[in-house]
Amino acid sequence: TYLNLPFDPVEPFPFPTRFCDACNELCLSCNGPNATDCSDCVFALRVDRCVGSCEDGEYVSAKRCLNCHEECDGCTGGSPQDCINCQNVKNFLGDGGRFECLASGSCPANTFENMINSTCDQCHPTCAECVGPESENCTICENPPGYTIIPPEGDDLGLFG
Numbered sequence: 001t002y003l004n005l006p007f008d009p010v011e012p013f014p015f016p017t018r019f020c021d022a023c024n025e026l027c028l029s030c031n032g033p034n035a036t037d038c039s040d041c042v043f044a045l046r047v048d049r050c051v052g053s054c055e056d057g058e059y060v061s062a063k064r065c066l067n068c069h070e071e072c073d074g075c076t077g078g079s080p081q082d083c084i085n086c087q088n089v090k091n092f093l094g095d096g097g098r099f100e101c102l103a104s105g106s107c108p109a110n111t112f113e114n115m116i117n118s119t120c121d122q123c124h125p126t127c128a129e130c131v132g133p134e135s136e137n138c139t140i141c142e143n144p145p146g147y148t149i150i151p152p153e154g155d156d157l158g159l160f161g
Helices: none
Strands: 002-004 019-021 027-030 038-041 044-046 049-051 058-061 064-067 089-092 099-102 111-114 119-122 127-130 138-141
Touching (some): 038 049
Antiparallel strands (some): 027 038, 058 064
């Protein structure tokens, strides 16, 4: 509740009609009747007002609606590891199904961007960089002595120099 002090231009002092009034339902405490008058929110603050839920592309932290990471399609926090789904590419982080969302073209070393399912997939163990999962998809070999790239006949894509 807040103390409602209506202004009376004829008799401004003392306040003859003071009464307590309920805060907006989105406020825990307030200094007026609107969601913008809250001093503490039930759920969260979004920009300058209390809200009952955050918008798509936002998450709640310390009772504030904050933007998800730019690569996320929905999230539970602000990092690319907090995404529910990805805008572009999903990079799995070991076992357990954990992943991070990345921009297209930014898969880490020893992986390639699988365009069919929008994931970063592992290169063949003989590859340091690759364009696919097989040993013939290497663009740079791992460093064991004696490995080199052998371009396939009719290298029409120019992937091997």
